Amino acid sequence: DQQVKQNSPSLSVQEGRISILNCDYTNSMFDYFLWYKKYPAEGPTFLISISSIKDKNEDGRFTVFLNKSAKHLSLHIVPSQPGDSAVYFCAASANTNAGKSTFGDGTTLTVKP
Amino acid sequence: GAGVSQSPRYKVAKRGQDVALRCDPISGHVSLFWYQQALGQGPEFLTYFQNEAQLDKSGLPSDRFFAERPEGSVSTLKIQRTQQEDSAVYLCASSLEEWAYNEQFFGPGTRLTVL
Numbered sequence: 001d002q003q004v005k006q007n008s009p010s011l012s013v014q015e016g017r018i019s020i021l022n023c024d025y026t027n028s029m030f031d032y033f034l035w036y037k038k039y040p041a042e043g044p045t046f047l048i049s050i051s052s053i054k055d056k057n058e059d060g061r062f063t064v065f066l067n068k069s070a071k072h073l074s075l076h077i078v079p080s081q082p083g084d085s086a087v088y089f090c091a092a093s094a095n096t097n098a099g100k101s102t103f104g105d106g107t108t109l110t111v112k113p
Numbered sequence: 114g115a116g117v118s119q120s121p122r123y124k125v126a127k128r129g130q131d132v133a134l135r136c137d138p139i140s141g142h143v144s145l146f147w148y149q150q151a152l153g154q155g156p157e158f159l160t161y162f163q164n165e166a167q168l169d170k171s172g173l174p175s176d177r178f179f180a181e182r183p184e185g186s187v188s189t190l191k192i193q194r195t196q197q198e199d200s201a202v203y204l205c206a207s208s209l210e211e212w213a214y215n216e217q218f219f220g221p222g223t224r225l226t227v228l
Contacts, residue, residue, distance in 0.1 A: 004155075006155075032214045034216065036219075041221065042221055043117070043204055043206070043219030043220050043221050043222055044156070044204075044219045045218075045219065046216035046217065046218070049214075049216065051214075089155050089156070091155075093214060100158050100161060100169055100171075100172075101146075101158065101217070102158065103148075103155035103156045103157070104155050105153065105154045105155045106154075106155050
């Protein structure tokens with residue numbers, strides 16, 4: 001049973017437009033969420049996070065929204081740039097199991113010039 | 114400064130062979146994590162260390178998998194009697210503090226292929 005799901009394996013957007021990547025989770029104990037970005041042959045790198053006490057966190061072009069009642073979060077990238085083309089992973093952690101992060105399977109974003 | 118490094122980057126093993134994968138975390142980082150990433154999937158948690166203590170090994174798939182971090186810095190993931198299903202990228206990550214709430218810094222991974 002996959003507790004963190006990224007239902008869109010891929011997304012293609014035009015440079016300058018908004019990219020929206022989605023993530024759903026099933027475990028109500030999750031209270032901290034992170035997004036990681038991964039280029040080929042490299043490890044994931046941290047992008048942005050959000051605590052369950054918030055519903056929005058913004059960092060430059062990146063904004064994460066959290067809807068706890070729907071157990072859904074999304075990452076918005078505005079404006080999208082070709083260098084944003086990568087695989088994006090959503091990850092979730094629970095205070096009761098602080099050592100462990102559960103990852104989704106990723107969404108491959110392609111930003112076309 | 115130096116990031117997380119892993120060696121070897123690529124490892125080919127014959128089925129039944131033992132392998133050892135090394136992780137050098139960022140200096141001073143308390144937490145160290147191992148993940149297994151199969152093709153087309155996200156990283157899957159294997160085990161977690163806080164300094165030298167292995168606090169969670171619930172993700173290790175079988176007793177053929179063993180991890181250690183004896184001095185609270187370098188860690189080794191050992192897989193005994195490798196099987197074809199062990200083929201994956203093994204990622205190591207470290208974090209400055211104890212909690213997974215902190216961002217994890219990942220190494221480039223070791224790609225293990227078992228023939």
